Amino acid sequence: MQTKEELIRQLRLLKEEAGSHSPSIFTIKEAIPELKVKVDACFLSNPYATDLFLEYFKRELLDTGGLRDLLEFYPSQNRVIAESLSSAIGIHPDNIFIGNGAIEIIQTVIQRYTKSKIVINIPTFSSYYEFINDDVEVVYNKLLKENNYELDIDAYIKLVKKERPDTVVLINPNNPNGGYMDSEKVHHLLRELRDVKNFILDESFIHFAYENEYYDLKTASNLVYKFPNLILVKSMSKDFGIAGIRAGYAVMNSRRVQELLLNGFLWNSNGLSEYFFRLYTRDEFLKEYEQVRVKYIKETQEFIKQLKQIPKIKVYPSMANFALIEILNGESSDDFVFNMLINHGIYLRTCSDKIGLNGEFVRLASRTKDENQYIIECFKKI
Numbered sequence: 001m002q003t004k005e006e007l008i009r010q011l012r013l014l015k016e017e018a019g020s021h022s023p024s025i026f027t028i029k030e031a032i033p034e035l036k037v038k039v040d041a042c043f044l045s046n047p048y049a050t051d052l053f054l055e056y057f058k059r060e061l062l063d064t065g066g067l068r069d070l071l072e073f074y075p076s077q078n079r080v081i082a083e084s085l086s087s088a089i090g091i092h093p094d095n096i097f098i099g100n101g102a103i104e105i106i107q108t109v110i111q112r113y114t115k116s117k118i119v120i121n122i123p124t125f126s127s128y129y130e131f132i133n134d135d136v137e138v139v140y141n142k143l144l145k146e147n148n149y150e151l152d153i154d155a156y157i158k159l160v161k162k163e164r165p166d167t168v169v170l171i172n173p174n175n176p177n178g179g180y181m182d183s184e185k186v187h188h189l190l191r192e193l194r195d196v197k198n199f200i201l202d203e204s205f206i207h208f209a210y211e212n213e214y215y216d217l218k219t220a221s222n223l224v225y226k227f228p229n230l231i232l233v234k235s236m237s238k239d240f241g242i243a244g245i246r247a248g249y250a251v252m253n254s255r256r257v258q259e260l261l262l263n264g265f266l267w268n269s270n271g272l273s274e275y276f277f278r279l280y281t282r283d284e285f286l287k288e289y290e291q292v293r294v295k296y297i298k299e300t301q302e303f304i305k306q307l308k309q310i311p312k313i314k315v316y317p318s319m320a321n322f323a324l325i326e327i328l329n330g331e332s333s334d335d336f337v338f339n340m341l342i343n344h345g346i347y348l349r350t351c352s353d354k355i356g357l358n359g360e361f362v363r364l365a366s367r368t369k370d371e372n373q374y375i376i377e378c379f380k381k382i
């Protein structure tokens with residue numbers, strides 16, 4: 001049995017090796033087998049949606065032998081998958097670009113269209129600044145702690161008009177804090193910033209946000225017809241719990257889709273992600289998905305409410321499936337994360353590498369109801 005100090009030293013090393021993303025639970029288990037991980041609250045996915053996908057996967061691919069076809073043959077081309085996705089999201093296929101995960105789209109768009117200057121709100125999802133070409137000027141707009149890291153829309157518009165970047169990036173709800181702008185505000189921003197060449201709006205967590213009592217989904221994808229500068233990025237990894245199959249899409253001006261397709265991306269999907277996208281257009285799946293989406297939102301909001309009552313931490317407002325938490329008991333965020341893992345088997349995301357956060361922060365994902373309950377009990381012991 002290793003001492004706690006040795007375990008912490010190993011964990012620190014793994015974190016350093018992983019750079020700006022956290023080491024996955026598999027990496028940790030492989031490197032330190034004696035660590036007993038009970039709850040992975042680092043990765044941000046809806047576990048009930050993964051269960052649902054697995055039910056279909058088993059029934060339609062495993063039990064029937066249909067999986068063989070997905071492995072043996074080429075998947076459809078980008079354009080064909082876009083056509084099938086079209087009905088599910090109510091967008092013309094000419095305006096849809098399918099990505100091997102949203103990351104591929106982010107990398108492509110930033111490297112291809114961002115030429116001079118980009119405005120990025122921080123804290124943010126690190127890929128947005130890591131993929132930028134060297135000769136591009138980066139302006140960081142610091143979200144303020146006093147504002148709970150929510151965007152001050154008027155100040156933001158003023159800054160963008162002054163800086164005149166060719167690209168702005170907004171993540172709604174934002175990662176890592178879950179701050180949300182309602183659809184009216186998004187529309188207002190698009191109207192005010194129509195002269196910015198590339199308006200990237202990342203809605204990877206939009207399925208967890210809501211504005212009415214029915215938890216209706218509010219996406220800005222339709223606005224692509226009105227604002228040709230809009231590049232809407234959507235990952236399926238978190239809301240559908242399927243990061244392993246790499247599925248994401250963008251909704252954008254048809255000329256841009258056309259240009260990207262002429263420059264590669266022929267078979268950038270795989271059989272499983274194509275299967276998922278086709279599933280996504282089916283009424284029975286959508287009906288069942290809607291149930292697990294709403295169930296998970298309700299449990300998540302209840303979880304956040306309970307967290308807020310725990311002393312010595314501050315929980316920031318979130319409309320996503322996670323909460324940004326400030327540690328106020330004197331521990332550093334890394335130590336807090338290591339202790340939670342070693343003492344309770346709960347894996348959290350340290351935010352020590354996130355630029356734009358002032359203090360000791362961790363990000364905690366909502367999991368199943370039982371796992372959330374366990375997390376609450378352990379947090380109460382700190």
Ligand SMILES: *Cc1c(COP(=O)(O)O)cnc(C)c1O
Nearest residue numbers: 101102103125175204235237248
């Ligand atoms: C996780 C994440 C992505 C990447 O999603 P993939 O589809 O898994 O590549 C993109 N944007 C944000 C804000 C994310 O949190």
